[in-house]
Amino acid sequence: MIELERLWTRLNPLTSPFALIDIFIVTAFFYWLLGIVRGTRAVQLLRGVGILLAIAFLMPAIASDRLTLLTWLIVNVISPALIVAIPVLFQPELRRALESLGRSSDLFGRPFGGANRSELLETITVISRAAAQLSQQGVGALIVIERRTQLQEFADRGVILDSRISTPLLLNIFFPNSPLHDMAVIIRGNRILAANVVLPLSEDISGPRRYGTRHRAAKGITEQTDALAVVVSEETGAISLVSDGRMVSYLTETRLRTMLADLMQVPLEKEAKRAA
Numbered sequence: 001m002i003e004l005e006r007l008w009t010r011l012n013p014l015t016s017p018f019a020l021i022d023i024f025i026v027t028a029f030f031y032w033l034l035g036i037v038r039g040t041r042a043v044q045l046l047r048g049v050g051i052l053l054a055i056a057f058l059m060p061a062i063a064s065d066r067l068t069l070l071t072w073l074i075v076n077v078i079s080p081a082l083i084v085a086i087p088v089l090f091q092p093e094l095r096r097a098l099e100s101l102g103r104s105s106d107l108f109g110r111p112f113g114g115a116n117r118s119e120l121l122e123t124i125t126v127i128s129r130a131a132a133q134l135s136q137q138g139v140g141a142l143i144v145i146e147r148r149t150q151l152q153e154f155a156d157r158g159v160i161l162d163s164r165i166s167t168p169l170l171l172n173i174f175f176p177n178s179p180l181h182d183m184a185v186i187i188r189g190n191r192i193l194a195a196n197v198v199l200p201l202s203e204d205i206s207g208p209r210r211y212g213t214r215h216r217a218a219k220g221i222t223e224q225t226d227a228l229a230v231v232v233s234e235e236t237g238a239i240s241l242v243s244d245g246r247m248v249s250y251l252t253e254t255r256l257r258t259m260l261a262d263l264m265q266v267p268l269e270k271e272a273k274r275a276a
């Protein structure tokens with residue numbers, strides 16, 4: 001009872017206003033951390049680590065005098081091994097977390113190169129149409145849309161185009177054997193910033209099927225930056241949209257358009273009203 005009273009005194013916002021701020025910061029931290037691992041293979045790893053930690057924590061309390069050897073093994077071998085293993089197992093997630101922290105300055109930048117709504121609507125329509133046509137023709141493609149994080153360093157590794165976006169131009173770029181068909185295209189606002197861009201590959205190869213390098217590159221750039229990536233599979237014709245390293249596949253042109261509009265916060269109803 002005394003313990004409870006002491007806890008209440010420590011948490012009471014009137015006696016200790018910093019307790020609320022403390023709880024808020026810790027909650028926000030775990031929310032941000034869970035957002036980073038959500039939908040990745042780290043969730044399964046976290047579950048496994050959680051189970052081992054629970055056993056390591058409970059074992060000495062429950063059965064230390066009966067199962068001495070097992071308790072010794074857990075306390076002296078498994079627990080220290082976990083401390084070493086966690087940074088290795090969660091290396092991609094830790095890296096993403098630190099990178100996203102380092103990118104917090106992007107919060108104040110203008111997304112999509114400062115493009116306005118009608119320019120973004122044009123981009124969404126053109127990319128969705130091009131993806132559908134490429135899918136029908138069985139042509140592979142990777143289109144990356146810049147948001148707040150500048151992709152200039154990646155674009156500079158490719159061929160700078162800085163051309164107004166259009167469906168024929170995208171089809172032309174990805175046309176097999178054309179000089180720029182390989183690798184990825186980067187879009188900034190309603191312009192094709194660069195083609196033939198090499199992107200970082202994701203380490204995460206889990207998923208419904210084994211991903212090849214095109215899909216891993218799409219995951220890679222969206223894990224390391226806030227960009228969106230549209231992939232057309234040469235093998236299956238499937239259209240996928242990747243955001244934050246999470247991939248949604250088998251999209252139709254309409255579905256891709258709606259999802260892009262949603263993620264880019266461009267309302268589609270306005271356009272429908274104007275057309276009516």
Ligand SMILES: Nc1ncnc2c1ncn2[C@@H]1O[C@H](COP(=O)(O)OP(=O)(O)OP(=O)(O)O)[C@@H](O)[C@H]1O
Nearest residue numbers: 140182183184198199212213214215217233234235
């Ligand atoms: N680092 C990279 N960045 C951008 N694009 C890449 C990268 N590596 C490979 N690619 C593209 O991926 C193509 C190879 O795709 P691959 O077949 O390995 O992947 P996939 O995910 O199975 O795609 P698909 O379903 O289209 O076959 C290459 O021709 C190249 O255009």
